[in-house]
Amino acid sequence: MGEIGTRDGDAADGVLAVLELLAKEAPQSAYDTLLDEAHGAGTDPDRLAGLTRAVALARSVRASASRRKQREAALTALVDTAHDLTSPYDIDGLLRLITRRARRLLGFDMAWLSLSRPDGSAYVRTSEGETTALNIGLELRTGSGLGSIAQQRRSPVWSADYLNDDTIVHAPGIDAVVRAESLHAIIAVPLRRGDSTLGALYGADRRVRRFTPDEIGLLLSLADLAAVALEKARLLEQTRDEVTELAAFGTRTNTALTRVRYLWECHARLAGLVLDGAGLATLAHATADALDGVLQVRDPGGRVLTVTGELPELDEESVTKAALQALTGRRPVRLSGEVWLAPVLAGAEDLGVLLLSASAPLAEEDVRLLGLAAQSVASLMLIQRGTAAAEGPVHDELLADLLERPHSFDLRLSERTRRLGIDLDRPHVVVVARPEGGELGRAVAWASSYAYRMGGLKGVRRGCIVLLLPGTDASAAAHRVSGELSPLLGHAVSTGAAGPAGGPGEVARVYAEAVRCLDALTALDGAGGTASLRELGFVGLLLSADHDVEAYIASTIGPVLEYDADRLTDLTRTLDAYFASGGSPTHAAEALHVHPNTVSRRLERITELLGEGWQKPGQALEIQMALRLRKTRAVLHARRSTQPHAPTTP
Incomplete structure (x- = not known):
């Protein structure tokens, strides 16, 4: 009995020693040392077998505890990762966090993540632990590589030695990485x-090994968490983009509302100017200021009515095509650069166009404002036309009084002109226009509007339109009238002009001269043209009521006379000798007793002063007439100077 008790006590001591090692969490070597000591002490086989059994059980318990701790650590790390994934990240930041946690959680040498496209292809988006730049952005073909197989099976796939695994469909790009x-x-x-x-x-190691079920499960759990977080990040980013777009839309809407408000304010200001009786120039300047550009208003014939500044050079053919397009579409059209053209319409009637050269590209609201400005200009033109029609009889009566009673300009007549806003003390010219065909009624209606716009008077006499217009250049006024009226009527208009008149008493005389110019134009077979005293030359001198010889000479050879006076030369004598010798420089040199080269140089100087065409028959005749009149005037003046004075009666 004693031996049995001793053996039992020894066995209990061995088990107790194993439990002590287990409680101390001793390393594996401590268990090996305990077994070696038992063998060395000559422990009997039964006790040694029991001790060996106890050590094996302790090692099993120790391994289970170690695995349990690893699971607890992994679970804690997974919970921490889940917590981190709930924080707001952009997609790239979130993907970097996922690959970093996968590598650290499972101790991989390298980890990376690929994303799929809607067409089924995939690419590597982020990577952690790489030593080359080949991985990021790598394109992954469908059906090759572990990632494609894992997505198709929707389960983990692994290989202990990837390059030597023939069960996997390899791809050159993946194998290279x-x-x-x-x-x-x-x-x-x-x-x-x-x-x-x-x-x-993905997770990878730079050694051949097998992945444990715990590692596979842990990585799969991390992937599931990552998928949820990635989807949340995508939704968050999509929502952020939508919010940004809504904010941008709100900004654009506010800007558009501001522009629309500004547009209607500008339109109201333009309409107010029209109703206040502002002129076309004022309205054009207001429009140009509102659109920050230069505005030009043209009539249907293309004549410029007013302009607010200098426009860039325009291709008139392109302007004509754009005007037709704008009239057809009844909306502004864009020419080259930032030049726009808007039609001025009153119903179906074409009143002209607006040309705008903008300093910056026009927004849609600006183009709309340009169209509204064209409507305001059309309204102003219609109002002016109506006003001219209403005041037409009054203007006609006033002009008739000036023509029929030139010396009866009394205070009553002066008051009438003042009320009409006409200052007859300023220089005025008279233009007499005769349409060559068609009815006179349309021309009369136009003349009423034109006289109103120009601040003049209009009348009808002997089948012709008579216009009394402020200005000093009768020829230019006649050309303007013809240039605007002829396209309107569709046929030629003959115009005669004279002036300026220095006061109300001279209007009848200037009118008579304008009529004589028109008659002379007809007699010279120049119907459809324009004629003034200056344009008719010596004929105009004969037609003029005051026969201003001095003015005629000055207008014909004045530059030559001034040159002689300033430099004491003989260009005038050379001209006279040249014409007297039949246009021969040699004979003129003999008459002047100078060398022919001297005459040639003088003739070149005369060409510089009078222009290239002075030797043509028409101008040559004018020059000869001026030379003869000058010589005759000098002779008459000399005779008057030598006549004896009559004796004074005592």
Whole structure:
């Protein structure tokens, strides 16, 4: 009995020693040392077998505890990762966090993540632990590589030695990265979202090894968490983009509302100017200021009515085509650069166009404002036309009084002109226009509007339109009238002009001269043209009521006379000798007793002063007439100077 008790006590002591090692969490070597001591002490076989059994059980308990601790640590790390994934990240930041946690959680040498596209292809988006730049952005073909297989199966796929695994469909790009990074063991798990996958999460080691079920489960759990976080980040980013777009839309809407408010304010200001009786120039300047550009208003014939500044050079053919397009579409059209053209319409009637050269590109609201400005200009023209029609009889009566009673300009007549806003003390010219065909009624209506716009008077006498217009250049006034009226009527208009008149008492005389110019134009077979005393030359001198010889001479050879007076030359004598010798420089030189080269040089100087055409028959005749009149005037003056004075009667 004693031996049995001793053996039992020894066995209990051995088990107690094993339990003590287990409680101290001793390393594996401590258990080996305990067994070696038992063998060395000559422990009997039964006790040694019991001790060996106890050590084996202790090692099993120790391994279970170690695995439990590893699971607890992994679970804690997974919870921490889940917490981190709930923080707001952009997509790239979130993907970097996922690959970093996968690598650290499972101790991988390298981890990366791929994302799928809607067409089924995939690419590597982020990577952690790489030593080359080959991985980021790598295109992954469908059906090759572990990631594609994992997404198709929706379950983890791994290989202990990837490059030597013939069960996997290899791709050259993937194999090149694996070879460059010296990777062997690779695992891929899908990023699952419902019935689809977003991509795959990879882990890899640079040694051959097998992945444990705990590692596979842990990586799959991380991938599931990553898929949820990735979807949330995508939704958050999509929402952020939508909010940004809504904010931008709100800004654009506010800007548009501001522009619309400004547009209507400008339109109201333009309409107010029209109703206040502002002129076309004022309205054009207001429009140009509102649109920050230069505005030009043209009538249907293309004549410029007013302009606010200098426009860039325009191709008139392009302007004509754009005007036709604008009239057809009844909206502004764009020419080259920032030049726009808007039609001025009153119903179906074409009143002209607006040309705008903008300093900056026009927004849609600006183009709309340009169209509204064209409407305001059309309204102003119609109002002016109506005003002219209403005041037409008054203007006609006033002009008739000036023509029929030139010396009866009394205070009553002066008051009438003042009320009409006409200052007859300023220089005025008279234009007599005769349409060559068609009815006179349309021309009369136009003349009323034109006289109103120009601040003059209009009348009808002997089948012709008579216009008394402010200005000093009768010829230019006649050309303007003809240039605007002829396109309107569609046929030629003959115009005669004279002036300026220095006061109300001279209007009848100037009118008579304008009529004589028109008659002379007809007699010279010049119907459809324009004629003034200056344009008719010596004929105009004969037609003139005051026969202003001095003015005629000055207008014909004045530059030559001034040159002689300033430089004491003989260009005038050379002209006289040249014409007297029949246009021969040699004979003129003999008459002047100078060398022919001297005459040639003088004739060149005369050409510089009078222009290239002075030797043509028409101008040559004018020059000869001026030379003769000058010589005759000098002779008469000399005779008057030598006549004896009559004796004074005492």
